[in-house]
Amino acid sequence: MKKKTSEKAYRVPLFDRVFKPRTVTLPNGHTVQKPVSRTPFIAAIVIAIVLISAKVTEFDFGIIISRGYQLGYILGRIFQPNWSYFGGDPANTAKLFNALFDTIKMSIMGSVIGATLALPIAVLSSTNINKNKYVVWFLRILLMVIRTLPTLIIAKFAALIFGLGTFAGTVAIIIFTFGIIAKMMYESIETIEMGAFEAAESFGANKFQAFRTSAMPQILPTYLSYCLYSLEMNIRAAAILGYVGAGGLGILINEFIGWRDYESLGAVLLALFVVVLIIENTSQYLRKKLS
C-alpha cells in the first residue's frame, strides 16, 4: 500500500513492521487495519525472564512446603513478645527505650538536615530557574547516583569512616533524605506558576529575592509535606541501620536474632510498630492539613 505524504509524520512501530497488521473491510466498504495483538509477544518475554530468574535464584518451592513449619515456629514466638522489655525489668526496658529513642533521634536529625540541604540543590537543578544547562545536568546525575545507593551501604561506609554509633546512622539518613527530597522538589519546582517569578525579576529583584517572594509560597506546602513523608520512611530505615553498626534498634535486632531470642525480637518489633504507627498517623494528619 502506498503511503500518502500527509501520513509520513507517523512512524510505524517496529513491531507492526515485523508483524503486518490485518486489514479488515467494514460492511460500508471502508478498510481499517487491525494491529496484531502484542499480548503473546509480551507474555513470551515475561515467561522467558521468569524462567531465567528461577534458574539463577535456584527457585525451589518444595523447601517452603517441607520446612515451612520453621516460619510458623519463629513467627509464633515473635507474636509472644517478651514483656520484660516494657517495664518488667528496668535494665531491659532502659536498653530497649534507649535504642528506640536513638532511632527516632537519628531519623529526626537526619530528615531535618537532609531536607534543609536538599532545598538549595533542588532550586539549582530545576530548569525553569537555573538556566545553566551544565550545572542542572551535573546536579541531576549526582542526585541520581546518590539515590541508587542503598541506605544500608551508605550506613556501612559511614560506620567505617566515622566509627560505630548514631553519628554514622545520622549521616546515612542525611544522604538518603537529601537525594529523595531534592529529586521530588525539583520536579515540583518545575511545575510552579512562573508569572509571579518573572514579574519580580522584571522589577529588578535578583533570582534569590524573586524565588523567596514568588516561588517559595507556592512550593512551601509541598516541601513540608515531602519532609514529613521522608520522616515516615526514615523511621523504618533507621530501625535497621544498626545492623551494620550505625546505632539504634538494628543493634538489638541483630543481637536477638543471633541468639535466636525471638520473644525479645517480638518486643523490639512491637515497639517499632507502635512508633511507626504514631508517626505515620501524625504525619498523614499534618500532610492532609497542608494540602
Place this chain on the structure above:
Amino acid sequence: MAKTKSLLRQDGPLSIEEAYASRPRLWWVYTLVILIVAALLGWSGTSITYNGLANKGISIAQGIGYGLLHPDTSLLFNLTPEGVPYQLLQTVAIAVLGTLIGGILAIPFSFLACDKIVPKPVALVFRAVILGIRTIPSLVWALVWIRVTGPNAFCGVVTESVCSIGMICKMYITAIEDIDTRILESLDAAGCNGFQKIRYGMLPQIIPNFISTVIYRFDINVKDATTLGIVGAGGIGAALIQCMNSSRWSMVGAYLSGMIILMIFIELFSTRVRTRLARG
C-alpha cells in the same frame, strides 16, 4: 489562621497599598513550626555526638574514593559467578520473581481488604494483617526466612515476595476503590453475565494500574535486593560487604559502579513503561 480580607470593598477594589497592608500574615505559624523543629533538633542532638573520625577513617575515605575511580575492571567484565555481571543478574532475578509473586499474592489480599467488596470486619482484619507484614523490616524478614530456606538467593525471592505484599496491596486497594461502577451497571443493563462484567467492565480499569504498581515496586525491590545480600540472602550485597570489610576498595568500586549503572537503567526503564501505561 490569618485570612486574607476580601479584595473587594463596597466602593470598589482595594488600592495597591491597602491590598499589601492586608496581605496574609502567617508569622506566628512559621514561628511555631520553627520552634517545634528546633525543640526536636535539640532533643535529637542529645545522643548524636561527633566523636571524630574512626581509627583509619581518613584512609578508608580515601580508599573508597580511589576504588570508585579505579574499579577492578577484571571483576567488572568477569562472567563467572563471582563477577559483577552474574551478581547483578542474580539481584535482578531475585527482584523479578519477588515482585511477580508478591504482585500475585497481593491480589486476593487487596480484594479481601477492600471494604467495598467484603464486609467491614473482614476488611479490617486483612488490613491489620497487611500492616503487620509492612511493619517488619525486609532485613528481619530475610533473617527469619533464612531459617527456612538456608542462606541462598531463593531466600531473597521469598523475602521480597512477602515484603512486596504490603505496599502493593495498599496501591491495589486504591485502584479497586477507584473503579467506575457505572460501567458495570451499563454492562448489566446490556445483559452481560458476571464473568463478562469482570472481563470487560473491571479488568480494563484495574490492569494498567496493577501493572504500573508492580513495575514501581520492582524498582524498589531491586534496590532492596542489593542489601539483602548483607544477611546472606543472595544478590550483590554479600560480595560488596565482604569486600568492604576486607578493605579491597577497587573491588568495592567495581561492584558499586555496576550497581549504580544497573539502578539507573532500571529507573529509566520503569519510568518509561509507567508513563506509557498512564497515557494508555
